[in-house]
Amino acid sequence: MVKGDEPFKKLLTQGMVLKDGAKMSKSKGNTVDPKEYIENYGADSIRTFMIFASPPEQSLEWSDNGLEGCHRFLKRLWALSYKIINLEDSSFIKSKDSLNDECKDLFVKINDDYEKRLNLNTVVSSCMEILNNINKRFSSAGAECSKEDLITTYDFLLLALSPIAPHISEQLYKEILGKELQDASWPSNEFFEKNETEVKYLIQVNGRVRANIMLEPSLSEGEVKQKAKEHENVSRHLENKDIIKVIFIKNKLINFVHS
Structure with a gap:
């Protein structure tokens, strides 16, 4: 019995090599x-x-x-x-x-x-x-x-x-x-990151998803807010409403909270 943790993350047991459905063996030829x-x-x-x-x-x-x-x-x-x-x-x-x-x-x-x-x-x-x-x-x-x-x-x-x-x-x-x-070295994490030209934003009104739009990841909060308001379904739910708060998560979502 060992007192500490096992010195590996995972045990991988490999399978056998078969031929004609049976384990390879000299006795079986x-x-x-x-x-x-x-x-x-x-x-x-x-x-x-x-x-x-x-x-x-x-x-x-x-x-x-x-x-x-x-x-x-x-x-x-x-x-x-x-x-x-x-x-x-x-x-x-x-x-x-x-x-x-x-x-x-x-x-x-x-x-x-x-x-x-x-x-x-x-x-x-x-x-x-x-x-x-x-x-x-x-x-x-x-x-x-x-x-x-x-x-x-x-x-x-x-x-x-x-x-x-x-x-x-x-x-x-x-x-x-x-x-x-x-x-040679294995590439750094940056190598595996995708250079996305657009990201999907979820547009919410009072916590309910009203639309999703594809936008450039470099857009500021103000620019995202403006484009979100221009969406037909979003603008309909914001019509004649007083927006009291905007929750913004970069490249993920924007949530308009109204009274």
């Missing part, structure tokens, strides 16, 4: 030869498949098709990397939609999956989505995003994959970004 698979697909592909195939606390069913799918994913990552290194500054095409903003929800999800939920399988699926988002920006004319956006998104993709596919992540980080992955 249902094992796979790791050397053969490493020679054909590489250790990173095997690691990626085993993490992607199921949540860590559940058993996973070995699948050659699943392994091949993860191998194709890493090959697409490799191919993308050499598209990036061959881009010239003139190859970047201005886009109204930021690649970084497009992937922000995936960045946040990966961060939470690593730090809180330990859903490593969905880290892989989110990385696959980020890769798809980057690839969609490429055309014969170049890359439809800014250079800074592309490098930031690609940098995080390799960082996120590095615990799962360390060999390819390390090599590409050095060859494409010119940096050592072992010297």
Whole structure:
């Protein structure tokens, strides 16, 4: 018995590897030869498949098709990397939609999956989505995003994959970004904050919601108050009323209290 708290936050017990619905066992003859698979697909592909195939606390069913799918994913990552290194500054095409903003929800999800939920399988699926988002920006004319956006998104993709596919992540980080992955740091909390162009305000009259409107987050209390009063349903409930108090919570709500 220990007198203090346990020296960890959570116990995670991993599942077993199954083949044909049964636990792998030499006595059952249902094992796979790791050397053969490493020679054909590489250790990173095997690691990626085993993490992607199921949540860590559940058993996973070995699948050659699943392994091949993860191998194709890493090959697409490799191919993308050499598209990036061959881009010239003139190859970047201005886009109204930021690649970084497009992937922000995936960045946040990966961060939470690593730090809180330990859903490593969905880290892989989110990385696959980020890769798809980057690839969609490429055309014969170049890359439809800014250079800074592309490098930031690609940098995080390799960082996120590095615990799962360390060999390819390390090599590409050095060859494409010119940096050592072992010297890289996980992004700060600011990186995961969304740059919202609008926020939703709840508009209340005497505590009852009468409307909600989308406004710029930089607006002052006075500006929000004026726009809220201009809303048809709000103005109807304030007509001929004496406002005695206004409760304002920045980027959340405004409540008009009348007598």
